[in-house]
Every structure is written in structure tokens, then in C-alpha cells.
Amino acid sequence: MNTIAVFCGSGDGALPTYKKGAEALGKELAKRGIALVYGGSCIGLMGAVADGVLEAGGKVIGVLPRFLQDKEIAHPHLTELITVDSMHERKHRMEQLADGFIILPGGTGTLEEFFEVFTWGQLGLHQKPIGILNIDHYYDLLISFFTHMNEQQFLQDKFVSMALVDADPAHLIQKFYTYSPPEVKTFMKKSQS
Template identity: 85%
Template sequence: MKAIAVFCGSSNGALPSYKRGAELLGKELARRNIALVYGGSSIGLMGTVADAVLEEGGKVIGVLPKFLRDKEIAHPHITELITVDSMHERKQKMEQLADGFIILPGGSGTLEEFFEVFTWGQLGLHQKPIGILNIDHYYYLLISFFTHMNEQQFLQDKFVKMALVDSNPAHLIQQFYTYSPPEVKTFLKKSQT
């Protein structure tokens, strides 16, 4: 596990525990010598997790679309800032650089990033672990919805198990080392069969 991509909010949220959880995650990544790959911003939980990694002497790689450089305030002190043209390129680059993914509290953009890499995992486009850091039960309803999708036969058991959940950053990352991706049928074009 050399690098983990973290998806999270560009604000701190309503509870101080969200920021504290981001700090703990950043420190844990640095302690384990795992590079942080994230959205490149200096604000909100994004900035908090990056600052925590940097304070502990860790490596931080930011991926930021050009049009967000000023809006999200690019972090001036990270190890490397990669500029891309679009949000889609941002996710692709983060996926390429990361050995796994963690979602912290965030809004619709955070969820969109999470669901994209989750879907890529379902389709067998990657076999990397995906974790939900459930700080103060922030993702309780999302986790419940996974159960609902499964009960309604829209999400198979093996894919429900793809989402690793914990409220403790160290425990969540530890699950990454023993993660076994689900077996996925390969989708080939007719001409390839």
C-alpha cells in the first residue's frame, strides 16, 4: 500500500469531529508511509487531511482541474500538484495513482467520486479496496442504503462487502491489507470473444 486516494469535503462540516477524523487519518497515512492522493485543495477537510500528512513528514499528491485552482485554493505546500483539464480526468488520475480509496464526510461531489470508483470496482476495472471512514455515524444512512439496495436485489452480496467501514482510521486502513476483491465477470466486446 504505497498511496491512498481520499475523497472528502471542501468545507469542515458541522461537527468538530469531522476535522479531527481527517487529522487522524492524515497522521495514520504518514505513520504508515502511505502517500495521500487527494483533490489538491487547501480548504475544508481536504486541506486538513493534507496538512496532517505534511506535519508528520508524509507525501501529498494533489490532483486539481485548472478551473478549480483559484476556486478551491490550491494547496501551496504539498509535495506535488498535478493539474488536469476536467473533473473526469481528476478521478482517472487519482485512481491511477492510488492503491485504495477512503471517503471522509463530504457532499455530493464526494459521493460522486466514491460511487465512480465503487462502480469501477464492480465492473472489474480495478481491484483496489474502498473504505468509508464513518466519523460520528456520518455515513449511517449511506451504509443503510447499501443494505436496502441489497435487499431489493440491486446490489449483490459480494459488492456490498466491497465497502469497508470503520470509524477508526488505523482499523480501516488495516482492513485494506487483507482485502479480497470480488470475482467479476469480464465484459468483453463480441469481437474479442
């Protein structure tokens, strides 16, 4: 595990524990020698997780669309900043660079990023661990919804376990080391006769 991509909010959220949790995750990544791959911003939880890594002497790779760099929200102290043309290219580049993924509290953009890499895992496009850092119970409803999707037979049992959940950064990262991806069958077109 050399790199972990983190998806999270560009705001601090309502509770101070969100920012503290983001900083703690950053410090834990640096402590383990894992580089952070993230959206490249200096604001909100994005800035907090990057600051946590940098303060602990770790490596941070930001991936930022040019239109956001033009708005001067790029973090000024990154190890490396990669600029791309679009939000879609940003996600794709982050996926290429990462050995695993973690989501912190965030809004619709964070959820969109999480569900895209989760779906890619279901389809067998990657076999990387995906974690939910459930700071102060932020994702309790999402976790319950996974159970609901499973009960309603829209999410198979083997895919429910793809989402690794913990409230403690060290425990969550430890789960990454023992993660076994589900077996995924290749989708094939039906033969036409």
C-alpha cells in the same frame, strides 16, 4: 499499499469531529508511509487531511483542475501538485495514482467520486480496496442504503463487502491489507444468430 486516494468535503461540516478525523487519517497515513492522493485543495476536510499528512512528515500529491487553481485554493505545501483540465480527468488521474480509496464526510461531489470508483470495482476495472471512514456516524444512512439495495436485489452480496467501513483510521487502513476483491465476470455481448 503505497498510496491512498481520499475523497472528502471542501467544507469543515457541522461537527468539529469531522476535521479532527480527517487530520487523524492524514497522520495515520504518514505513520504507515502511505502517500496521500487527493484533490489538491487547502480548504475544508481536504485541507485537513493534507495538513495531517504533512505535519507528520508524509507525502501528499494533489490533483487539481486548472479552474480551481485559478481560484487560489491550491494547497501551498504539497509534495507534488498535478494540474488537469477537468473534474473527470482529476478522478481518472487519482484512480491511476492510488492503491486504494477512502471517503471522509462530504457532499454530492464526494459521493459521486465514491460511487464512480465503487462502480469501477464492480466492473472489474480495478481491484483496489474502498473504505468509508464513518466519522461520528456520518455515513450510517449510506451504509443502511447499501443493505437496502442488496435486499432489493440491486446490489449483489459480493459487492456489499467491497465497502470497508470503520470509524477508526488505523482499523480502516488495516482492513485494506487483508482485502480480497470479489470475482467479477467479464461482460460479453450476446452472439447474434
